[in-house]
Amino acid sequence: MKSPSAAAALNQVDDASGVIGVVDRHRRLLSILVGVVLVVFAGVLLGSGGFYTSLVEDILIYAIAAMGLDFLGGYGGLVSLGQAGFIGLGAYGIAVPEAHGFGPWTSIGIALVVVAATAAVTGIVAIRVTGISFVIITLAIGQILWGLAYRWVSLSGGDNGLVISGFPKLGPLDLTNPQVLAFVILAVFVVVALVLRTLVSSPFGLSMLGIRSNEQRLRTLGYRTGLHRYLAYIIASIVGGVAGILYAFSNNLISPTTMDFSHNGIITLMAVLGGLRSLWGPVLGALIITLIQQELSIYVSRWQMLMGAVFVVVVVFTPDGLWGLMRQGTAALRRRRARAGPGDAARPDAAGTEAGTGQSSATESSESGVR
């Protein structure tokens, strides 16, 4: 009795969201298409070598870090100001072992372990709080990591930083070749994006949305929300560490500047400007900010001021960032088109009467359940 009515209800929802559903399906296709085009475009630029290669590499690396931050901040409502710290940790995780004579593959392993372990330890402190306190604590964690890099001279080389000397090699996959390195970075970016995409749509990702929406209620539904936040923090930090490993091989040099306060701020800015709660947002943010940084700094010496102004405008007028703005725009367009579209099928109430038989059977069964 119950299940057929539920099935009817499910079908009916598909019916009711007819027009929007079709557009949504197209949007998914569209976003995949945009993704492929971007990846191909990035690939062409990466293949060209020279200045644009390093620029695109930077964009991809920061996009990875910003996506990790978005997973925690956009989906879980926990905006971190310490992500650059984990980029630095990943990069030093390569540089320090290499300086001590370890091979590049071992160093990658060490870097990942160090990043995960640091995240696991700092996470115990960080997840005790939410909201603005979380921002402050992650800022402190980032500053501690920066302080270590700056002051622990015997290990980190202090202000001068460390040069990365060894590059991993696996058959034809020789990262000493800049073009191979560029495509490896692109591949890692795609993999991270796909992994995070899977994560945010999983039950775990749904629980992150629940935490953002109403953590206390989620707890009373049986969730150990602290554990969920802890895992999300570790995942986001590891993603930051992966960006750091790529950064080390891409820049050949790691110094404390990479993880200073302004870099922490910039990565957060990328995610917020581009738009939290969508994985494309941070990519867009990383693209725009890296380009602005690159181009604007040639003409305007205080480009950060302009950046700040843009940031304020975005936060005030479109809290969902530029990607959110684009979504709103397409949604408005869609609504207008739906209104102008042929027939009444576009209107949800009309769709409701269309699926009237299913509806009435559902209400009937619920009433008979009542009596």
Next chain:
Amino acid sequence: MSMGAHETPARQDGQAALRMTKLGRRFGGIDAVKDVSLAVPKGSRFGVIGPNGAGKTTMFNLLSGELRPTSGRVELFGRNITRLAPNRRVALGLGRTYQITRVFRDLTVLENITLAVHGLRKSKLSMLRPWRSYSTAVEEAANVASTFGLGERLNITAEELSHGEVRELEVLLTLAQKPEVLLLDEPAAGLSPAERVGIRALLRSLPRELTLVMIEHDMDVLRDVVEHVAVLHFGELVMQGTVAEVQEDATVQELYLGKPKVAES
């Protein structure tokens, strides 16, 4: 020792779904709940009434674990849960709803209920495939929604629902977890008479084996749903009995029922 007789205290201990013993909670110098001892038999329907500020919701918070008592103990099916975290109590079959609705406002009805369905399963931590592909969980969520009239609203966010529908969703979130003991905090609060019909129907349709404890001011809703009523006043248990007994009690009338009930809702 009369072990065989089913009326022995030991036997009753086993039968109580929820038992409070000298339960108390102080806020500063004020006893919000004081020395409340109450046994709710398995499968019974209990109402909790009392004037505003009587400590009803505080008592619920002590039962659900959102507050720790300053004295006394709480048992669920004979097991001491006094110091257990809220999520552990939920896992033991204790569900509750809130007077101030706490649904996930920016999530859809389906997402809301799916979260509840995953809540008591290991799958809530799984990261490898989309939640929509967990078809049993999603179907279960859709089933729960359609049984109580939200079946056509699955893809609508909670903030777009009417007030009555939000209250229903609030109850459905808890029902989706199939609790054995259900604590309802004013399920009909703030609803129009028309909307009350829906929530009353929902309450009446609850499975018989479910133990129900409900805070409610509306005597019509109470008469409809519960058999026994406990009366709280200034944190203390003033009396308990059947709905009729409580209604006829002079002290209670003076305390609570003597006042026009319109003022309470």
